[in-house]
Amino acid sequence: MFARVRTFVIEGVQPRPVFVEVDVRSGLPAFTVVGLADAGVREARERVRAALLNSDFEFPLRRITANLAPAHLRKVGAGFDLALAAGVLAASGQLDPEALDRWAVFGELSLAGELRGCRGVLAVAEGARRARLHGLVVPRSRAREAALVGGVVVAGMEHLREVRDVLAGSRPAPRLPPSRDALATPSEHDLADVHGQEAAVKALALAAAGGHNILLEGPPGTGKTMLARRLPSILPPLTREEALEVTRIHSVAGVAPAGGLVCSRPFRAPHHTISASGMIGGGAGPAPGEATLAHLGVLFLDELSEFSRPALEALRQPLEDGVVTIVRGQRAAHFPTAFQLVGATNPCPCGMAGVEDRCSCAEPDLARHRRRLSGPLVDRLDLLVNVARPAVATISGPSATTSAAVREAVLAARERQLRRLAGTGVGCNARLTPALVRRHARLDARGQHRIERAYDLGGLSARGVLRVLRVARTAADMAGRDRVTDGDVLVALSLRQRFEAAPLAA
């Protein structure tokens, strides 16, 4: 007898439909799985056999062949257990094969027949909706996540026995408790905790308002990490579509909390020993990297100069394009990477430059530090702000601002940008193309003179000019101005890093 079960495999972060075809016929007892299944999927045979027997089903002592189609897709993960088990049930006459037409099943089995949670359930649910299926069976612990998609009946089950009953129609799918996801949850990290860092907060607000990447430079212990941690709290809240996208990615990576929407913008802070594949994704799968986990959120690289050059260089394309393509074998996986980059670094190897006469670095050390920091990636950081030790008086005093207040200004500035850029496909000033910069950041004679002077002094490259103008546009948006003034240009120049042209003496 023959049966066909629908399930899905995750490629990158996208669901791809897979048919599990099971054929049971007379012959020597055997259970073969074919169709580009990796070792983990082939192990499913043992789990399926034990789970069926321990659930009081019969495991046919005949020749069982399972085929995972289409054959060109690489099948990884434990999510095929349930589909294989359902296929064996249907092909051995313990379940009506027709019952399987309108359902997809996805989940890992324990030897006792319980369903275990597994990664990527939200993506699978999206696949089921796209395939216009009636319902989807998933492990109960992940049912809330699957139900976020809507348009598909989600049956969150705990045991293989119940799965058979639901599929056969002899028992209704259990109801899910309604979710209580609030998209605008206040962050526990608030700028109210920051004292005496007016310049840094100003730069963070500009970064949030224009989507600019930012570098925080300062001695150890001055609060660079604390400031970076608070950038998500002043970014616009996630829309529902964005939240779903983030949840899908985190679910695929296995970092999503069980059941429910990820409501706050991601903040990822990988350690500086991270490899290039850890950063942008990789492995046989391939699995998403930190850049993808930070999608629609913040990627924070502390001790930027300590990261390996390959790891940093790998970020270039994702940073520019908002997507990274990983090719493994014959397949290419696409991962979204629209993150905002925040770097932090000491001003010099000893960390004390800028603190009164306490820097003990020799010039060659400083030059080496500068070299490590210069490069194509750091050139893409639009803003540089120095974080200094706050004065004692300001530590104990009241905080200058709160995240809510800054976020309000940021939202207003973003609103202006969206109105101006409607129909261009560009969402924020940081992504303005040269043509859009020419149209929307036009300068008066005074501003033009400043830019030319900065260019002549050698501190600014042609690309640097473009970046300064984008930041100037954001500064004008923050102030609610339609035109970019020379003052905006000067503010942008002040917050521009100066690693480009080394003077003769350096």
Place this chain on the structure above:
Amino acid sequence: MSAGACERCLRRSALIARLAGGIELAERRRRGCAVDLLGLDDDALMRALDAELGPRSPDEHEREPSLRRSANGTAAEPLCRHDSRYPASLTDAPSPPTVLWVVGGIARLRALLAGSAVAVVGARAASAYGLEVARVLGAELASAGVTTISGMAFGIDAAVHAGSLERADTTIAVLAGGPDRPYPKAKQRLHTEIARRGCVVSELPPGTRSWRWAFPARNRIIASLAAMSVVVEAAEGSGALITARHAREIGRDVGGVPGRVTSPLAAGPNALVADGAALVRDAQDVLDAVFGAGMRHAGESPPLAPELAGLLSAVADGCDSLHALLATGREIDATLAGLAELELLGRLRRGPGGRYVAALG
């Protein structure tokens, strides 16, 4: 190449290059003896180094191969003390070099030394403030037509050369090794530029490595070529203070740029000033000391708008980071814009760690 050196002197120069390792050992045993050794005649020098290198045959130096051919391959020209173009000021130095090797041309060296030259030297690990002072001193002296002399080391030395080259071609680098060899290597670009526009000189022939003893020894050349030696920043024991000592011993003017009494880098120049060296705040002080008060004038910079002038003086007073300026109650946008404006006007520069340094010019 015009013959700027006689055979005998060239042989002597080659001998010193060959015995450099022995001088190194002697110097290691007794600090400061290198200059004395350089003053000995050939036989005495070899005898003195017997202990280091083992005895030599007495006429060995007579067989020293001529350096004339090896010099042909490089841009360096030899100039011996018997040549009329040999800088007269150099003969004041203790153990004046037998041969001065010149990259950039003997004629140009004569032109650069025709007026009064000023040496500006200081610490390698200088502060951003010190580097700025040195750069501006170099630039303003160059503007006033005064040649600057320094050692092309990291820090102050390189900043002086670079500052001078911003305005004119009037700078001379005195190296410890062969004049064709940029030392430190990282200053290759600066070396090329000085060789192209100014002069690079050394008492050691082309290709010689930079021995440790040669650094304090070359300081006597710096001190004697210059009418005045100015120390910008120097911790105690710095090589720059050796230059100042040589200058004083041969009766040249010495100047010091004062600094904070708490900063170790200011200890050297502060002590010099306390001992009677001229106090140098800017190029004008140097010009007054060298040419007599009021004889020569450094250029003036144009006046600033009042807000900018206030900001600049706040930075000069020590509120030298954005953070410190905001702490005094300034408005952030205006401060950011003002700092950028001053930077564009060349009145401020950024140092490491987000510190601003007021340009003195």
